[in-house]
Amino acid sequence: MHELSIAVSIVEMASQEVAKRGGGRVCALHLRLGALSGVVKEALLFSHDIACLGTPLAGSKLIIEEVPVVIYCQTCQAEHNLESIQRFACPACGEPTAEVRQGKDLEVVALEIDDAEELLT
Amino acid sequence: MSSPPRLVEVRQNVLKQNDLLARSLRQRFQEAGVFVVSMVSTPGAGKTALLENTLTQLRASGLRVAALVGDLATENDARRLARSEAPVKQIVTGTICHLDADMVQQAVEDWALRDFDLLFIENVGNLVCPSSYDLGESMRLVLMSVTEGEDKPLKYPTIFNTADVAVITKMDLAEAVDFDLATARENIQSVRPGIRTIELSVKTGVGMADYFDLVKGSVQERLSI
Numbered sequence: 001m002h003e004l005s006i007a008v009s010i011v012e013m014a015s016q017e018v019a020k021r022g023g024g025r026v027c028a029l030h031l032r033l034g035a036l037s038g039v040v041k042e043a044l045l046f047s048h049d050i051a052c053l054g055t056p057l058a059g060s061k062l063i064i065e066e067v068p069v070v071i072y073c074q075t076c077q078a079e080h081n082l083e084s085i086q087r088f089a090c091p092a093c094g095e096p097t098a099e100v101r102q103g104k105d106l107e108v109v110a111l112e113i114d115d116a117e118e119l120l121t
Numbered sequence: 122m123s124s125p126p127r128l129v130e131v132r133q134n135v136l137k138q139n140d141l142l143a144r145s146l147r148q149r150f151q152e153a154g155v156f157v158v159s160m161v162s163t164p165g166a167g168k169t170a171l172l173e174n175t176l177t178q179l180r181a182s183g184l185r186v187a188a189l190v191g192d193l194a195t196e197n198d199a200r201r202l203a204r205s206e207a208p209v210k211q212i213v214t215g216t217i218c219h220l221d222a223d224m225v226q227q228a229v230e231d232w233a234l235r236d237f238d239l240l241f242i243e244n245v246g247n248l249v250c251p252s253s254y255d256l257g258e259s260m261r262l263v264l265m266s267v268t269e270g271e272d273k274p275l276k277y278p279t280i281f282n283t284a285d286v287a288v289i290t291k292m293d294l295a296e297a298v299d300f301d302l303a304t305a306r307e308n309i310q311s312v313r314p315g316i317r318t319i320e321l322s323v324k325t326g327v328g329m330a331d332y333f334d335l336v337k338g339s340v341q342e343r344l345s346i
Contacts, residue, residue, distance in 0.1 A: 002218055002250035009135050017131050027126050031135075038252035038279045085278045087311050096314035100282070106135045106253070112126040 006039055006106070007047035011057050013108055018056050021113070026057045028112040034067040034105035035085055041066065069103030139254055142222035146257030153234035156340045157242065159256050161280060162264035163273075164246030167290040169198045170323045171264065172243055176205035178333060184340070185236060189228050190243040191220040198243065208232070219250035222257055239340060248277040260339055266291040267300035271308055278312040286317045286335065293322040 014029055029048075033041060041064055048062040069082040073090035079101055080091050089096045134140065150157050160168045172188060179186045187208040190198045199211035210232075212224050225242060234240075242258060244251045263284035265273040268291060274281045281287065287309045295302065302320065309318055319335065321328030 002253065005217070006135060006253070009138075013133055013135065014131070017129065017133075021129055024127075036279055036282060038249065038283075085282070085312070086275045088282070088314050089311075096310065098282075098314045098316075108131045108133050108135060110131055111129045113129055114126040116124055 001040075001043055003039060003043035004047040004051065007044060007051035010048070010108060011051045011055055014057055014111055015055050017108075017111060018113060022115075024056070024113040024115045026060045026111050027114045028061045028063055029057065030063045030065065030109040030111070032065050032067050032105045032107040032109055034103040035069045035082075036100065036103040037106045039106060065109070067103060067105045070101040071097050072099040072101050073097050074099075136253060139222045142226060143255035143257040146222055146226055147259070150234065150240070150257060150259070153237075155234050155237045155240050156260070156343050157240045157256075157258040158260045158262060158336065158339075159242040159244060159258040160262045160264060161244045161248065161251045161284070162246060162266075162290075163248050163269060166246070166264045166266040166269065167323060168243050168246070168264055169201055171288070171290060171321075172241055173202050173205055174323050174329070175241065175333075175336070176202060176207040176209075178329075179239065179336070180205060180207055182337075184238045184337075186239045186241065187232065187237045188241040188243065189220075189225065191224070191245045193218070193245060208237075214245055218245055218247050219254055220244050220256060221254045225256050239336070248273070248280045252277075252280040252283050259343065260285045262286045262288050264288045264290050265305075267295045267305075268298050271301050271305040274305075274308040274312045281309060281312045281316070284313065284316065286319065287313070288332070289318065289320040291322060291324075292320050292327055293325045 018026055045062055052058045052060055069085055070079050071082050072079050073095055075093050075095045083091050162168050176186050188202055189210050191212045191214055192198050193214055196211045199209050202209040210228050212228050242256055261284045263281055319328055319332050321332050
């Protein structure tokens with residue numbers, strides 16, 4: 001399981017961003033997670049709380065947007081969402097394809113920062 | 122009255138640092154003229170046996186080979202591989218279940234890469250975590266042994282999808298474990314259409330010629346570019 005080290009990287013990245021943008025307490029973190037990222041959502045959610053301890057993200061919520069795999073089909077000349085990562089074939093015409101256009105995402109999209117709460121503490 | 126939280130856009134790839142490092146490693150390997158092959162599989166699929174044979178045979182054919190080998194705790198693999206007399210370095214990862222670009226960079230730091238034609242990187246035995254980390258390799262081999270069953274690719278599609286070549290090992294045991302080669306090939310193609318697949322046995326030597334042709338061919342292709 002490498003989700004804990006991924007979670008630590010996410011928290012480090014977010015902490016740097018917060019510091020750069022004037023501080024505050026992060027109440028939520030938005031993440032895009034591709035079906036081909038090699039990262040398991042549940043394990044990452046579990047690791048997030050631990051990785052946040054003692055950082056400006058303590059108590060923050062990890063909001064994950066699951067990103068499907070998009071393949072390109074040469075025959076249809078079009079992009080399609082893949083139904084299952086166990087079968088890399090065009091869902092429209094059935095042609096096998098290895099051309100992945102989306103789905104490896106592991107991206108911190110945005111942070112929700114609460115300025116007021118920091119003033120109180 | 123408290124104001125609502127402010128939304129700050131970040132848009133940063135979490136593995137950006139690893140990806141950047143891998144890219145610079147890939148360039149360094151290329152400039153030094155060394156072709157880098159990584160191997161991933163479950164523990165016990167036969168990475169070390171294949172690598173030991175590979176290093177010995179390629180050295181005998183005049184190629185300058187070296188290897189990095191990742192392991193959680195022991196240095197047994199490095200000792201086994203040292204029998205080939207090729208330069209071998211162990212990366213003991215402790216509790217970390219995969220290699221990353223930084224570990225590779227540190228491991229090759231005191232090596233003169235120009236002295237090698239081929240560098241092999243044996244990842245920690247694991248089919249999940251290594252799929253997220255680019256190591257700067259030119260070719261990634263994913264190994265599965267016949268004793269693991271035909272459905273390995275369907276259970277671990279991500280790693281098969283990131284690989285360049287699939288290798289089915291321990292073919293000498295195929296009959297004993299009722300291994301269905303056609304289904305295994307079909308499953309591999311299902312998760313990675315068009316991938317080159319090689320079936321071999323280090324023990325009996327079956328398929329090894331195809332494997333060496335592929336490796337040597339890839340090196341020559343690279344050198345002629």
